[in-house]
Amino acid sequence: MYKEHEANAAVAAKAPKASRFQVKKVAVLGAGVMGAQIAAHLVNVKVPVVLFDLAAKEGPKNGIVLKAVENLKKFKPSPLGVPEDAALIQAANYEENLALLGECDLVIEAIAERMDWKLDLYKKIAPHVAKHAIVASNTSGLSITRLSEALPESIKPRFCGIHFFNPPRYMYLVELIATPTTQPEILDHLETFVTSGLGKGVVRAKDTPNFIANRVGIAGMLATMREVERYGLSFDVVDDLTGKKLGRASSGTFRTADVVGLDTMAHVIKTLQDTLNADTDPFYGSFGTPEVLKTLLEMGNLGQKAKAGFYKKVGRDVLRFDLASKQYVPGGQKADEVYGRMLKKPAAERLKLLRNATGPQGQFLWAILRNSFHYAAVHLASIAETARDVDQAMRWGFGMKQGPFELWQEAGWLQVAQWIQEDIAAGKTLSNAPLPDWVFKGPVAEAGGVHTEQGSWNPSASRFEPRRVLPVYQRQLFPELLLGEAGPRFQSAGTTLHEDKNIRLWTLDDEVLIASLKTKMHVISPEVCEGLQQAVETAEKEFQGLVIWSGDEPFSAGADLESTLPAFIAVGVAAIEDAEGFMQQTMLRLRYASVPVVSAIRGLALGGGCELGLYSAKRVAHMESYIGLVEVGVGLVPGAGGLTYIARRAAENAATSTDKDLLKFVTEGFTAAAMAKVGTSALESRKLGYLLESDIVVPNKDELLYVAVQQAKSMADSGWRAPLKRMFPVGGRSAKATIQGQLVNMRDGGFISRHDFHIASLIAGVVTGGDVDANTMVTEEYLMTLERRAFCELVQHPKTQERILGMLSTGKPVRN
Template structure:
């Protein structure tokens, strides 16, 4: 049976979205051609080449490695349409003008390969109407594909079929988008703004309206509607600034132009807010123009004041009483907010009630099931829970009665009644829309299971909605050993899994002991060991707080002992007789990085951030990180014709001394924390599947641990060279005296201490140097200031 393979992609349109989609394709190693109009002056590809150059400057970075911009092939519609014949997927991403899109489709149609999928990345135009401009032979291979901005980071992709789209086309595209691009796919109906933007933008408009009703400032609203509410930390108005006020206005206009009071009972709430009109007239478009609802002046963040049309002091916070309310269980939380007499509490109840009301009324029109709405809002708008999940958790029928009462009292933004299915039938019997059987489809009046494609088998523990009763990794498989710090378990009896349970998956002495036990068990009874903790981060490093009591009671000797035990743990991972795989997602910092580099292999989610960051708390890496840098430099020099170890040491030393963190798996590879043999996985939910298979494959191939052998170091002359550069940096004011002191200690370890160049040393020898430096710094007042600063504020202190 043949499978659909995407060997090359064409992206039509080098605007903000098109260029960033092309960048993400390069990130996941998919060859891409980026098209646009021929330039009127200069080289014909000028529009595209300028867009590609611009990718290197954008923040957040659309490219995992900036230099990979060179891998995007530039093309224009006048000279290069023949290149489309080699493309398996064509993504159109030009401006949101129906006439422009239809004209382009007529132009490209003769050049599209007979097997290729054609998809439009529109945020709300009718996919069915777009398809009508294509020849009949292309229509079955055409659909909508809606990436969220920025495409590299946003997990959601909506796929939209037309009446003529072949089901297999959507299945093939979902397979590629899921595994190849690392995204979460929701299939939406062909309605204005689809699911996420339909619900999300309507919610933002309603929030702005309610903020005005209750007299709340933008910064207070953002404080209430951010993390405290289980949503993106940017809240409402700051999110609008990040998205772009022109982009938001365009999505709002799609609602205004394609809906009416006859087709949508919430139509009256789609009016453009006066403040948004004013900011657009002022050309204050948000983050892209450095001014929107907020404006940063120096270190101060000002907020816009509509009355004066100027910016005033910002930074107001919500009342703490509402933060306490929002930490209560769902049922109690909503009741407290509904009964609150203060404007902030009334506002919170209003926006939550509006979201439930809107989602219920529109569910049948925009999505197949309630699951699609909840996933779309989680993945597209950064919510911890979708509206149906929160409603169900708080008590389905009680919340429904509250909404009904508010509708009757004229408190809601629409007088549309809740659908009949809310109060009767299967939903009430099940206590909500999500069950173990599936999620509710109002069209079929049935609970429908999640669609299953072969690619989904790679997601051993996919995200699940509340109420689905999906088994979590925490209780899955067979537990071999468990304590408060670690769980050792297996899914199949072949490979042992070690899952850290500490906060931020920090490596405490108990976790180190558990990892040593894991190696012993894996060597006795399993084909390998995978370190995977289910969610982010992989590990934020050694548990400093766990060490402090011993340090206070016994002194530095207790820390020396704990560090030695941690170093021995790392060596045990490295020299285990079965392969140890670190499955990394999110942060792998400090000790987490050291745990990773001492594993036989690393399987890494694309959005992982790896580095040795101990300098931030005034310390040096103390669990083998510096020994690893020295060893890798020696290994790289040995495989090169240039045997000067210092040249291969510089990058690793700089990364540790400057606390550099790879801001993607690909950049972490450039810093030396990942090797070419390590595997980068686009989809975070496939990490465990790939890691388990890698462990089995390595075992089956006859895995042998590396032999313990001495290796040469750069010696005291190299240390002197580095020291001279550090003096210049200190004297030039680029680093503090304490930074200079720490960096000098790092240089002393990675060069091997007071020895001649090319002296052979062991990892244990370098780890002893590490430990001495670590313990010496721990007694230094400035290091202690940094540690206490980090523990109290969570931010590094530079002194």
């Protein structure tokens, strides 16, 4: 066990043994939007899945499922890591194929939110479910206990609720809900699979309407809409205020509603209306469907999927809905800058300024924050075990930087509580329900909040409770912590061997060295290269391996162009050539290190970041990694070994293929670099050649470091040795001429600009080995020299300089 976790050894010793429950195959019942996307994510993580629906009345019996699977390829963002994996979903229908359920270890029901339909389906499937299988209903708010009543006694102990958030591939939150008859180990087995196998963050919710995230989140959206009416603000101003400035999802309130679907939102609201009342929820009076939502639903404007909702895009213009006229009017209004400045202040000062604001925008912001604190406190005991569950659910399900309790605690627990109580007394709140006694008295008040080193507040048990201990969480060396929680933080964990403002070299176990980049966006500067070379030297002397992992996203956004420009202006192109040469040397140092170097990739790995991965002995990538050589976007070519890698891999692939046409393999890599293709998942990055079949794809972001360290150790224990330096063949001038001919057609046809043509020609020249005969044997150093020359030639080109400056100033590519 790592040193950082020795303090928890006693607790871990009491933890249940690792689950032997294996999910070898899953059945998903219902090929609607959610069911089909859940099936898609299962194949993303290589879990065999059978997708069921009704038998079609005409055509193939599995026609409904087959159509749903085909439609997965059209969704944006894509539910599939690679579109062709849709073929891995096995189609089935309830008429002919129920026997397939006996092969499945997990059955997820995901049909429409109709209690009667679900109950009828359970009666149909019950005789066919395997005796060991877990059965779970994916519902956004129906009572799991009521659903379980339709099941035979033999299945009830293995039945629970599972609530994926839409879209399932990208949303981190999954809520699990037990019934009174669910065996505890069933939830442990399912939590283990969902966490490690599907890569999700699990929150266990009580069986109450809409569970935790939707209960708090939708109540918050309804409250926001009420306050919008009160203060007379437009939707675009509200979205500007309630997006990133407030530490929430960038889409704000109304754009989020459009993305979710106004019909879906209306359904969740109706669940609250139908299952709660003024006695069970003192905020019930604010649950009425807003007039604007009613109007949009009547018009059939259901949001993004209907291309009209609170917003409508016409050409390049985004219009917003105006309720008074029932028309779409020009949008794009922004909030007053003063409130943007207020929201950058420390939490205590920020909330005080908003509470005392005289303008409607400031009063609105205080009102929605106060309402969220008030609602969460009043309902905590009924919807969740601890305050941690609420804050994690809102972080993971609604894209909040902090949950309501975290922000309240950071701003000063008792002071904010007093403000809320004063507003309740003054009749300013949505409900006159008082804050619970535990807010003002006892352990929470004494601790200054609900999250402490001992755990998070459980109001039902009147104590702070630590996180659940399951073996799967031992794989999360640095889990996402809430404000006030105790736990290891990677920035200070382990033993530091070297640290400066650019890089930290450290270890958890004295066996594997970890290099963590500290630059903004983890860009690669000459100083970072120095640190990486020092890391290799140290690892070779004292460790079994080296892992490059920076703790959070991105892995690396590429070379630090911004810092090298002043040197270029002062010294000229020689400064750029020196910097590129040093980066290339660093890449080769990593490749030929005498210990295995493993890159742990999460998020963006672009340009130099991609090259850093390519020159490692192995890559361990989070599923949502976006990898590619994108230098053409700023008018450059990959210059730290990316093109050399393409040429070498082409030669290696040709050597092991029955098709010995080197040009074919070179063209694949050339196209990816010349078109700046980026893999939109780790699976697609594998197809582009930036990850290999032997590389590891990790579903859960918090397990990345654990897996990378284990891989480095395993490689060392297996007697891993660096590859021997060898020469390899290139396509030569004839291969370049073939590629060049295609580029001429694209240029003359108006598909690429003259400068694009020039850049692509330089890329072709490098990956084919320059002005040499076909099959000439070359070294990596030779090709890297060609790379540097092409890079330096372009740096001096006025059109490339326009692209670089445009990207640095606007963040968007310039097409010239």
